[in-house]
Amino acid sequence: MSLFLYNTLSRKKEEFIAINPPFVGLYVCGPTVYSDVHLGNCRTFISFDLLYRYLLQKNYKVRYVRNITDAGHLEGDRDEGDDKFTKKAKLEQLEPMEIVQRYTLGFHEVMQLFNNLPPNIEPTATGHIVEQIEMVKVILKNNLAYEVNGTVYFDVEKYAKENNYGALTNRQLEDLISNSRELDGQDEKRGRLDFALWIKAKPEHLMKWNSPWGEGFPGWHIECSAMSSKYLGTTFDIHGGGMDLAATHHTNEIAQSNAYCGHQPANYWIHTNMLTVNGQRMGKSLGNAFLPHELFNGSHALLEKGYSPMTVRFFMLQTHYRSTLDFSNDALKAAEKGFDRFMNALETLEKIKVSTTSTVDAEMYKQNCFAAMDDDLNTPIALAHLFDAVRQINSVYAGTETIDNSNLTELKKLFHTFAFDIFGLKKENEKSTESLEENLVSILLELRKEAKENKNYAASDAIRDKLKNIGIEIKDSKEATTWEKI
Numbered sequence: 452m453s454l455f456l457y458n459t460l461s462r463k464k465e466e467f468i469a470i471n472p473p474f475v476g477l478y479v480c481g482p483t484v485y486s487d488v489h490l491g492n493c494r495t496f497i498s499f500d501l502l503y504r505y506l507l508q509k510n511y512k513v514r515y516v517r518n519i520t521d522a523g524h525l526e527g528d529r530d531e532g533d534d535k536f537t538k539k540a541k542l543e544q545l546e547p548m549e550i551v552q553r554y555t556l557g558f559h560e561v562m563q564l565f566n567n568l569p570p571n572i573e574p575t576a577t578g579h580i581v582e583q584i585e586m587v588k589v590i591l592k593n594n595l596a597y598e599v600n601g602t603v604y605f606d607v608e609k610y611a612k613e614n615n616y617g618a619l620t621n622r623q624l625e626d627l628i629s630n631s632r633e634l635d636g637q638d639e640k641r642g643r644l645d646f647a648l649w650i651k652a653k654p655e656h657l658m659k660w661n662s663p664w665g666e667g668f669p670g671w672h673i674e675c676s677a678m679s680s681k682y683l684g685t686t687f688d689i690h691g692g693g694m695d696l697a698a699t700h701h702t703n704e705i706a707q708s709n710a711y712c713g714h715q716p717a718n719y720w721i722h723t724n725m726l727t728v729n730g731q732r733m734g735k736s737l738g739n740a741f742l743p744h745e746l747f748n749g750s751h752a753l754l755e756k757g758y759s760p761m762t763v764r765f766f767m768l769q770t771h772y773r774s775t776l777d778f779s780n781d782a783l784k785a786a787e788k789g790f791d792r793f794m795n796a797l798e799t800l801e802k803i804k805v806s807t808t809s810t811v812d813a814e815m816y817k818q819n820c821f822a823a824m825d826d827d828l829n830t831p832i833a834l835a836h837l838f839d840a841v842r843q844i845n846s847v848y849a850g851t852e853t854i855d856n857s858n859l860t861e862l863k864k865l866f867h868t869f870a871f872d873i874f875g876l877k878k879e880n881e882k883s884t885e886s887l888e889e890n891l892v893s894i895l896l897e898l899r900k901e902a903k904e905n906k907n908y909a910a911s912d913a914i915r916d917k918l919k920n921i922g923i924e925i926k927d928s929k930e931a932t933t934w935e936k937i
C-alpha cells in the first residue's frame with residue numbers, strides 16, 4: 452500500500468516516493484527558543500511526530516532533523532530590530548544563551564510529556580554559523596545577493612526573472628510586491644521583497660559573529676537551508692513546518708537553495724494547520740497562547756479543569772493535520788472520554804474469551820485503518836474505524852458477539868500498533884498517581900469529618916497536623932473543607 456501525502460508545492464495529494472529507499476530525509480522547522488512553547492507549536496510537532504512514526508511503521512529508515520532556532524529570528528519576523536533572544540535577555544538580565552538553554556530544556560520536557568519521539572539530529576543555528584556564511588558567500592558569487600554596509604540581502608526580483616518565487620503558495624510576484632511595504636529613503640534594500648541573509652550587528656547587539664562582511668548574525672531563513680543541506684543533502688525527501696511558515700520562511704528557503712545549487716531542496720512540502728482559540732490562530736504575539744502546563748493543571752482562565760498530556764494528544768489526533776483545530780472545553784472533555792474508551796478497549800481485548808465462530812473481521816479493520824493513514828495521514832477516519840472495532844469488542848465482552856482466536860490475535864496487534872507505535876499514546880501513570888493522592892486525602896478528610904462529628908477532636912486535629920507535616924494544608928470553611936499542597 453502506498454502512502455499519499457498532500458504536497459503544498461503541487462497542491463495535490465501525491466504518492467510518496469523516497470529518493471533512496473528505504474532511507475527518508477525529513478526536515479522540520481523547530482521552535483524559536485526565546486519563550487515557552489505554546490500549545491499551537493505543540494500541535495505542529497505532534498503532527499510531524501505522527502508522520503515520523505508512520506514512516507517508521509512503513510519500514511523506512513528516517514533521518515529526522517528538527518532544528519532549534521537560537522539566533523537570527525528578529526521581532527515581527529523582519530530584518531531590522533532586536534533579535535528575540537537579545538530582547539528577552541536584556542529584559543531578564545541574562546545571557547542570551549541562558550535564555551536559549553532554559554527554553555530548549557522546557558521544550559524537550561514538553562515534547563517528552565506528549566510522548567513525541569526525539570529527532571535524530573537537532574542542530575542549532577548558533578552551531579552552524581560557518582555553514583550559513585559559506586552559503587551566503589555562494590549566493591553572492593552567483594549574483595543573487597548584494598551587500599550594503601555589512602548586511603547581505605537576497606535579490607528577489609533578480610531571482611524571480613528565472614524562477615517562480617511565489618510557487619509554494621501559488622502567488623504572483625506582482626501581487627506580492629504590491630502587497631508589501633513600500634521602501635522608504637532609509638532602506639538599504641533594492642527591492643521590497645528582498646530579505647536579509649546576513650545582518651550587520653549594532654554595537655549593543657549581544658549575539659554576533661565575524662564574517663567577510665563584518666560583525667553580524669545570520670538572517671532567520673538561511674539557517675534552515677544550511678542545516679537541511681548539511682545533514683540531508685541539497686535534495687531530500689520531506690520538508691515540513693506549520694502553515695504560517697509557507698509564505699515567507701519556506702518560500703525564502705526555496706529561493707536560497709535555488710540560488711545556491713540550482714534546485715529547490717525538498718520533493719514534498721508538508722504544512723500543518725493551526726490550533727485556534729475562538730477561531731483565531733494561537734500565537735505568542737497574539738496574547739492568546741496557552742502553555743502546555745496551564746492545560747495539564749487547568750490553571751488557564753479559559754479552562755474548566757486540567758487535561759492530561761495524552762488526552763490532549765488524542766484530542767489533536769481526532770482532527771486531520773491539515774484542518775484547523777479549535778480549542779474548547781467541550782472538545783477536550785469529549786476527547787478525555789474517547790481516550791479512556793480507546794485505552795479501555797486494549798484491556799478488554801486481554802479479557803475476552805475466544806469462540807470457534809467470529810462476528811468480528813479484524814482484517815477489514817486493519818485494511819481500513821491503514822488505508823486511512825495512507826490517505827495523507829487521515830487520523831480521524833482511522834479512529835472512526837477503530838471505534839467501530841471498540842463497539843464490537845465491547846459486544847464480544849458482553850456476550851452478544853463472538854471472536855475466534857486468529858481474529859482476536861490480529862485485532863490485538865492492530866490496536867497495539869495504532870495506539871502505541873503510530874498514534875504515540877501511552878497509558879498514563881501520572882494520572883493515576885495524581886488521582887491516588889487525591890483519593891487518599893479525601894479518605895482522610897472523610898475520617899476527620901467523622902471524628903469531629905463524634906467530638907473526637909484529638910483525632911481530627913491529629914489528621915490535620917499530620918497532613919500539614921507532609922505538606923498538605925486543610926482549610927475549613929462554612930461551605931466545605933478544602934486542601935492544598937503548601
Ligand code: AMP
Nearest residue numbers: 482483491492495692693725726732733
Ligand atoms: P516558532 O517557535 O514560532 O518558530 O514556531 C514553531 C512551529 O510552530 C512552527 O512550525 C510554526 O508554524 C508552528 N506554530 C505556531 N503557531 C501555531 C499554531 N497556532 N498552531 C499550530 N502550529 C503553530
Ligand code: ZN
Nearest residue numbers: 480481675700
Ligand atoms: Zn525553518
